[in-house]
Amino acid sequence: MEGLVSMKTAPGISFHSIPSPNQRPNFFLRRSSMDLQHRRFHFPSIRAQQSGTIFPGKEDEEDSLKLREWEVGMLQNEVAASQGIRIRRRPPSGPPLHYVGPFEFRLQNEGNTPRNMLEEIVWHKDVEVSQMKEKKPLLSLKKVIENAPPTRDFVGSLKAAHLRTGLPGLIAEVKKASPSRGILRENFDPAEIARAYEKGGAACLSVLTDEKYFKGSFENLEAIRNAGVKCPLLCKEFVIDAWQIYYARIKGADAILLIAAVLPDLDIRYMIKICKMLGLAALVEVHDEREMDRVLGIEGIELIGINNRNLETFEVDISNTKKLLEGERGQMIRKKDIIVVGESGLFTPDDVAYVQEAGVKAVLVGESIVKQSDPGKGISGLFGKDISL
Template structure:
């Protein structure tokens, strides 16, 4: 960031500091109540029996029926997903069953023998932070999302990845979910084979160790692990596997309880991300990050030297500055960049750099 740009925003941020800290104390106190104990909030599978999947018709539904005390067949509402994240996670069982049949784990692991060495995802971020004095950028390659639909109709993963790298991204995040984000694991391979040197994050909804091996096979240098989906026991297990393959892990939280649970966990933390998007409603607010980072957990991560990543809702240099002032060392940006025809220019505008 230029000195002039920094000065322009400094006064406004200074005037709002006291108010933000006061709000942070109130919001953190609310977040720490009994309703946010940090437990996994996403049900791994439908709670009452197997689901019926409407495959091949452009949608995925859970149409569980049960017989009531009158002998009538009725829909079991409890077996409907409560939000989009839960629906995505439930669908993974179907998707993974098909993948494992076509490409068994043994073959995936055999293919890893010839995989190129991983690139240091965390070092790329911290090096950029040190060099630019601004958060390292993880730019996201994605075509669509459940909340926005198709974001980039002229989607070309290689073209977008090269533009991100030319614009100064430290790392790339590549959506691999097919149904809800119209992505694919092959995009990791296409980007890597095209000569892009930025480390790659496999942005997948990981619920099975198989997906970690698949990510490495296709060229990922890091994986995403979502605390709302995974208990600490699974986080520890998946981190161990990723590290054995030379990959780093970005652990994502979105509430006080989740963040506290992860920080209390018996496993190393490479990167800790705070998702500003409500995983149930998909509404976005940067205050999710600022409130957590200006509270006791924020102080803890700063003392421990954990690199924090702000995720979602980042559109302007003011947004970047706000998160950086709260102690964030990296930002993950998708929609605001990928929808542009010239994302390399978009990156420079986002960080206030000369065009």
């Protein structure tokens, strides 16, 4: 009875120990919906028994919806694990409490805490997105998109900057804080920073929209979009649900980020199709060989970001960019004409030269430029020369 803390059973019904999905994941995951229907047919809920009926009411339907959501979440974890993704999309927990038919049981809170910061962010995002979706259903977003202004060419702008300067095109990040570095800039006016970046020669801008961990917001994205800057904008968000892509589009994004450490291949494929439909570019982020190989197997990818920061451990190592571009991987990238973006931990002209030598045609930089009193001048410092027109 490990994992089972308390239980009550309806009189006359015995049952076997229910292991927590954490201990024996497949026990729950392999159950088909037929099994579940069978269980519900034989074990009407206590509520139903008390009210003298076995016909499902509205609450039963809600329960059933909750159960489906839980099952989908568990299935997503399983698919992800099979692709070497360590990030679990949802906390492993038992099925919703109403779902135990005549039993009431509670599972110990074992393993229900996130294993690292990325996992914590993703679990929090899952709750946040379901709340936002309730307020703004997809259909209403689609209506707004019908009348939205066109997107700007994110990839084209990076290519043009690279051609113009001979240096990697810069995606300059509007970032107030991060879990690993704390507050980067106290006096934070997103529109002002964006204008300074554009003036300093940035090809594109990246705007953090996560509130809890990065102190960003969709208001910042909108404010920058409305501030008259022409640079295409990347919505820097932890995307776990296609709904977020539509939302980013109406808030003024021209590109979104997809993190391979979080998303299984099928999600990436599907989300890339949605991006194409909405006129958005997708920056697909990898941080190790396995993720790079997965992403290289997906059709239609134009932009790959190599993150030098491991989002699970926060360790930064710019030689990661070089390592992932060596040999056959580099060849394949050139053959497919994919633009690689070197991301994180770039501070000096030597750092930029090092990743350019490794094969990147663009860089994504936050900390080193956002911290400067004039972030535009920060760009000249980063490249060792003025790259504005």
